[in-house]
Amino acid sequence: MHLARHIALGVKSLLRHKLRSLLTVLGVVFGVGSVVAMVSVGEGASAEAMRQIEMLGSKNIIVSSVKPQADKKIAAATHRSFTSVYGLLYDDEERIRQGCRAVVHTVGAKIMTHPMRLGDRAEDVRVVGTTPRWFELIERPLLAGRVLTRDDLDQAAAVCVLAEQPARSVLAGRPSIGQIVRIGQEAYRVVGIVATEDVEGDVQTPDRPTDAYIPLTVARQRYGDVVVQRRSGSFVREEVELHQLIAQVEDIEQVEPTAAAIESMLQKFHRKVDYEIVVPLSLLRQARRTQYLFKVVLGSIAGISLLVGGIGIMNIMLASVTERTREIGIRRAIGARRRQIIGQFLTETVVLSTSGGLIGILLGLAIPALITRLTDVPTVMTTSSVVLSLGISVAVGIVFGLYPAIRAARLDPIVALRWE
16 A cells, blocks of 8 residues: 555656656666667577578588689689699598598588579579488478489489479479479489578578589589689689588587597598588587677666666656655654655656656567568567566666665755755
8 A cells, every 4th residue: 555655656746747757767768678679689680690500400510622722823813724623522421421430420412503494494503412311411391292312322313302492483384393304414303392591691501592402423423523614715624522521420519529520530631721611519609609798788788878867867856855855844744754755755766767667668679670670680579688678677766766765764854844
């Protein structure tokens, strides 16, 4: 009953000076709104980054062939024809599988680009020569038909599995499964269609939206290991056996030690650094550390905003104590205790800060929704951020209202009654 009465008196007192109360509460509104909005944007960005990294597989180690810088400089500076030999070897896959106990599965891939045609329709596709194990390590939904099988690999069958994008653009309006398409100069029978995940930015999944998967044995027979790039007056030949190698370990705790072992092994058999190792688990941990730092920075910025709002509340309550000195003296003269005076003024500050917090939460909920609608940037609203923001606004009212309340309670009743 006392609390309800204090709240009613607090609201009545604040409504006497509507504009002043509104301006005072704006500091809390913007502080709380910024907390909710920035946390939502930060959570959305972090969730998207982690989703992209997790698509690589937390137990996978991805090794890619990389053209050495020395070969790039030669290609740019010289006009002569030459052959650049670099990248992963077929033997590297066997060495990793036999030499690393923690590795349970490996899959290699030859990657090249060719046009795919059917009738008058054509699109450039990324041809991935691989094994059936690819679809186990890079799990994607199967939309139609089947994936590559062991028989396809052993028999060097001229079959392909298409990603959704080239299937739609080239095979639209025609039966997909069983259709014969030409990739480069070679004919393939479509046996399946899979979904893919295309990720923008530094983190890139092994698959692409323009993929066409064929058996590795077929890729070796029909395309070989040498790719010729013709330029005016010369040509550059690149000899690469495997463009990518994915190793999956048994236990997530063994991922990083195994990656170090693989790097040490490759250093022994490669005279130049013509490979790159990506460990999704390390990227995931780094993303989580970045997310934590991001939250700390956002919390600090929002804390400054709330500090400014709290100082505004303290200022207005000190002015209120001065204005209501005679009222306080009358209440003390008729028997009001100090704790009742403290309770009254403290309730007013909490009502002021809590109302600002509620308005700020509504503002904070509206801003991320508007950002997502206008820019397609993902945002994630968490219950914890809303509860935390509301709790902080109440705490601001208590902390910054305590001193004015104590000051009001300590006024001498006789001096207060004489106040004009």
